[in-house]
Amino acid sequence: MKPILQNLVEMTGQRDHLRLEISVLSTLQKLSGITQVRALEMFTINDVPQVRPRTWQGASDWISNDEEAAKDPHREPLAHYPALHACVSERTAHAQARIGKGRYTLWLPVWMHDKATTCLEISQSRPFSAHRLDVITGIFNVYQNYQSLLDYSERDALTGLYNRKTFDEQFSRHASYRPPATQLTELPQADCHEDVADGPRQQWLAVVDIDHFKQVNDRFGHLYGDEVLILLANILRSSFRTHDRIFRFGGEEFVVLLRSTSLDVAHKVFNRFRLAVQEYPFPQVGQVTVSIGFVGTALGLPVEILGQADQALYYAKEHGRNQVCFYDDLIASGDLVTQVAHDDVELF
Numbered sequence: 357m358k359p360i361l362q363n364l365v366e367m368t369g370q371r372d373h374l375r376l377e378i379s380v381l382s383t384l385q386k387l388s389g390i391t392q393v394r395a396l397e398m399f400t401i402n403d404v405p406q407v408r409p410r411t412w413q414g415a416s417d418w419i420s421n422d423e424e425a426a427k428d429p430h431r432e433p434l435a436h437y438p439a440l441h442a443c444v445s446e447r448t449a450h451a452q453a454r455i456g457k458g459r460y461t462l463w464l465p466v467w468m469h470d471k472a473t474t475c476l477e478i479s480q481s482r483p484f485s486a487h488r489l490d491v492i493t494g495i496f497n498v499y500q501n502y503q504s505l506l507d508y509s510e511r512d513a514l515t516g517l518y519n520r521k522t523f524d525e526q527f528s529r530h531a532s533y534r535p536p537a538t539q540l541t542e543l544p545q546a547d548c549h550e551d552v553a554d555g556p557r558q559q560w561l562a563v564v565d566i567d568h569f570k571q572v573n574d575r576f577g578h579l580y581g582d583e584v585l586i587l588l589a590n591i592l593r594s595s596f597r598t599h600d601r602i603f604r605f606g607g608e609e610f611v612v613l614l615r616s617t618s619l620d621v622a623h624k625v626f627n628r629f630r631l632a633v634q635e636y637p638f639p640q641v642g643q644v645t646v647s648i649g650f651v652g653t654a655l656g657l658p659v660e661i662l663g664q665a666d667q668a669l670y671y672a673k674e675h676g677r678n679q680v681c682f683y684d685d686l687i688a689s690g691d692l693v694t695q696v697a698h699d700d701v702e703l704f
């Protein structure tokens with residue numbers, strides 16, 4: 357029992373979802389007779405539920421696949437796992453099945469906000485005894501509760517989007533990523549590829565700001581202002597892929613990190629979102645628009661990248677609002693001639 361308790365202490369000391377996931381997987385793997393543990397990711401493509409391995413133990417390290425799930429060649433329809441499929445549809449706590457000779461597998465979906473996007477998979481060579489199930493579900497419940505707490509601390513209470521603190525952590529980690537000394541390997545991220553027809557793919561950072569939001573509050577009151585923020589967060593969620601990251605930065609400002617795509621697509625996606633907002637009938641308030649400034653994240657410190665997107669945003673605000681401005685275009689055209697050292701924005 358002592359090693360398990362020590363592992364639980366270690367597990368609940370994590371402040372990062374991936375490390376927490378690896379921690380629970382290694383705790384489970386230490387139970388005698390376990391032959392394999394993995395974390396699976398569950399998602400849908402065209403309404404068809406899919407599953408793919410996300411984190412597993414490699415020859416010496418834990419491997420975590422951070423690539424876009426929909427493009428993973430190892431993804432399979434969830435229907436290939438009938439026991440897990442039924443478990444998710446019926447919302448039962450766990451499912452097990454015999455997978456071939458001498459291999460028994462247990463699946464435990466992780467439920468959060470009424471959705472299960474992660475599932476732990478544990479295999480051993482014998483059927484799972486009642487005692488073994490008790491031990492595993494005990495560890496799993498601690499993990500799931502802690503996962504919810506971690507998730508709660510990362511989100512903005514009004515919109516449910518990630519908060520600024522989470523952005524600071526995730527973005528600085530992205531910008532300075534080096535595999536840590538602990539046993540963790542992330543598969544290489546698609547940060548800047550030359551392999552698509554419409555230009556190099558990289559990550560883009562956009563700052564989104566509601567136009568004249570003060571007038572919304574002043575004319576309709578704070579409650580309607582809050583409702584606009586909630587509805588805008590919903591439009592953000594439905595406009596970007598699950599692999600992209602959306603943050604509420606504070607007030608009426610949001611940040612979107614668009615993963616691994618070309619400049620052309622980034623323009624289209626941000627404009628599609630801008631139009632979706634413009635066309636949305638906000639109850640009582642009517643029409644709301646947003647201005648957007650964006651920049652690639654391949655070069656520069658996080659604070660510089662954010663400063664550049666902010667500059668492009670302020671240019672959009674100063675020149676008519678309800679538009680998307682790309683920082684590099686403004687620099688190339690001479691409309692913006694400035695460098696930002698820190699958070700402050702200078703326009704010339």
Ligand SMILES: Nc1nc2c(ncn2[C@@H]2O[C@H](COP(=O)(O)OP(=O)(O)OP(=O)(O)O)[C@@H](O)[C@H]2O)c(=O)[nH]1
Nearest residue numbers: 565566567568569570571573578581582607608673
């Ligand atoms: N309802 C509501 N309002 C908020 C919240 N956070 C910030 N605000 C308001 O957002 C408004 C932001 O106003 P400004 O920064 O002047 O900008 P703006 O009116 O949107 O004008 P532009 O950005 O120049 O288009 C202020 O009135 C804040 O009080 C919130 O959580 N709820």
